[in-house]
Amino acid sequence: MDATVLRTLLNQVLSLTIEHIVLVAVSCGSAVVIGVAVGIASTRHAGMRRISVAVASVLQTIPSLALFGFLLPIPLIGGIGRHTAILCLILYSLLPILRNTIVGIAGVERPVREAAIAMGMTDRQLLRMVELPLAAPTILAGIRIALVTNIGTAVIAAIIGAGGLGVLIFRGVASVNTLEIMAGAIPAAVLALIADAGMSLLERRMARP
Amino acid sequence: MEGRRILEDLSFGVERGETLVLLGQSGSGKTTALRLINRTLDATSGRICIDGRDIRQLDPIELRRSIGYVIQDFGLLPHWTVEENVSLVPRLLGWEMDKRRRRARELLNQVGLDYQEVHQRRPYRLSGGQKQRVAVARALAAEPGLLLFDEPFGALDPVTRHEMQQQFLILRKQYNVASVFVTHDLLEALALATRIAVLDRGKLEAQVTPGEFITLRTPVARSFLDTLPSGLLDRCAD
Numbered sequence: 350m351d352a353t354v355l356r357t358l359l360n361q362v363l364s365l366t367i368e369h370i371v372l373v374a375v376s377c378g379s380a381v382v383i384g385v386a387v388g389i390a391s392t393r394h395a396g397m398r399r400i401s402v403a404v405a406s407v408l409q410t411i412p413s414l415a416l417f418g419f420l421l422p423i424p425l426i427g428g429i430g431r432h433t434a435i436l437c438l439i440l441y442s443l444l445p446i447l448r449n450t451i452v453g454i455a456g457v458e459r460p461v462r463e464a465a466i467a468m469g470m471t472d473r474q475l476l477r478m479v480e481l482p483l484a485a486p487t488i489l490a491g492i493r494i495a496l497v498t499n500i501g502t503a504v505i506a507a508i509i510g511a512g513g514l515g516v517l518i519f520r521g522v523a524s525v526n527t528l529e530i531m532a533g534a535i536p537a538a539v540l541a542l543i544a545d546a547g548m549s550l551l552e553r554r555m556a557r558p
Numbered sequence: 559m560e561g562r563r564i565l566e567d568l569s570f571g572v573e574r575g576e577t578l579v580l581l582g583q584s585g586s587g588k589t590t591a592l593r594l595i596n597r598t599l600d601a602t603s604g605r606i607c608i609d610g611r612d613i614r615q616l617d618p619i620e621l622r623r624s625i626g627y628v629i630q631d632f633g634l635l636p637h638w639t640v641e642e643n644v645s646l647v648p649r650l651l652g653w654e655m656d657k658r659r660r661r662a663r664e665l666l667n668q669v670g671l672d673y674q675e676v677h678q679r680r681p682y683r684l685s686g687g688q689k690q691r692v693a694v695a696r697a698l699a700a701e702p703g704l705l706l707f708d709e710p711f712g713a714l715d716p717v718t719r720h721e722m723q724q725q726f727l728i729l730r731k732q733y734n735v736a737s738v739f740v741t742h743d744l745l746e747a748l749a750l751a752t753r754i755a756v757l758d759r760g761k762l763e764a765q766v767t768p769g770e771f772i773t774l775r776t777p778v779a780r781s782f783l784d785t786l787p788s789g790l791l792d793r794c795a796d
Binding site: 459460461466479 | 619620631633634646647693
């Protein structure tokens with residue numbers, strides 16, 4: 350193989366990896382903000398909890414490829430390009446973050462919560478000083494699942510023109526070029542592994558001794 | 559809960575330096591009575607006053623910070639150190655760090671713990687007795703005028719329980735604090751109470767001094783007296 354071809358491919362891998370990371374970072378970051386906020390609100394209102402978990406669960410059951418498809422024809426939020434892909438990835442990441450936020454906060458032991466309230470904590474203080482710190486490992490575990498899944502799902506984003514490592518994989522498949530497929534697949538897998546290891550490290554740090 | 563009255567016709571008063579013990583079986587409404595006092599529950603009718611002021615006119619958050627509270631399961635914050643736990647209410651009240659530290663040191667020593675040894679520990683590294691001592695110190699931290707105890711020593715071994723009861727008597731005198739103490743242990747009630755209120759399914763059956771208690775003929779009081787080893791009463795009567 351020609352050295353120039355290889356160098357071009359390497360450059361492409363690099364820039365597509367960066368695109369991929371941006372897709373994942375923006376969508377995952379937004380999903381964390383939305384998921385944790387809705388999760389907190391859901392622990393305060395039973396009605397909200399039922400609705401939010403139901404919606405997020407339904408979104409999660411839609412195959413990711415189909416979800417990209419559904420969003421395409423919708424005006425304003427849909428269409429070809431990066432923003433549609435990001436929206437889709439956000440929706441897809443919500444459930445694990447939302448669910449783990451709710452489970453983590455609900456998991457604070459009853460006497461701990463009872464004492465904190467009886468000592469005169471406001472609801473905000475209870476959340477900041479007690480519930481969130483104690484739920485943090487569980488919430489992080491949810492973010493970890495969302496992040497690792499997201500890195501894989503973002504590969505499909507290439508199909509609606511959002512770029513990322515999927516570009517190489519789809520092109521490789523179309524032209525039966527194993528090298529291109531691998532050039533997309535291997536960095537995506539490595540990204541997922543790094544993300545998983547990083548999050549696991551963070552989780553262990555946050556978990557109580 | 560809809561419709562069911564948990565407490566009815568319950569009336570009592572406690573002065574500084576006194577301990578009113580609410581004695582009753584499980585489900586008699588003892589804990590509910592405590593929760594009405596710090597407004598973690600609100601009564602549907604009736605009136606509760608502290609220093610002559612109706613608590614419904616007070617802000618519930620301020621009210622709770624002015625009342626010490628100790629429960630059987632300790633309720634220590636597991637991610638905070640002993641010192642941070644003891645300093646909880648002072649922190650909520652905005653005390654400065656130095657003042658909180660001094661107060662925590664003083665309190666931990668008062669409840670019989672070695673400050674140097676325990677102040678940096680997390681609750682999981684304490685024994686049950688130590689945890690409850692920390693919980694008592696936490697309740698006293700901001701020098702409340704009123705203390706609420708919800709079966710605080712029920713989970714402790716008999717020796718530790720006795721030590722804690724003695725400590726309670728010392729602290730009550732030292733702080734000249736009013737206390738409402740929930741228990742289903744008659745001996746504990748007799749040891750600590752200045753008055754005993756007997757609860758029968760949410761109703762006040764009798765309210766007496768510990769000395770008068772053994773003469774009671776009411777059903778719940780009798781059933782509690784029946785739990786004492788025979789012979790003990792005769793000695794009490796002498």
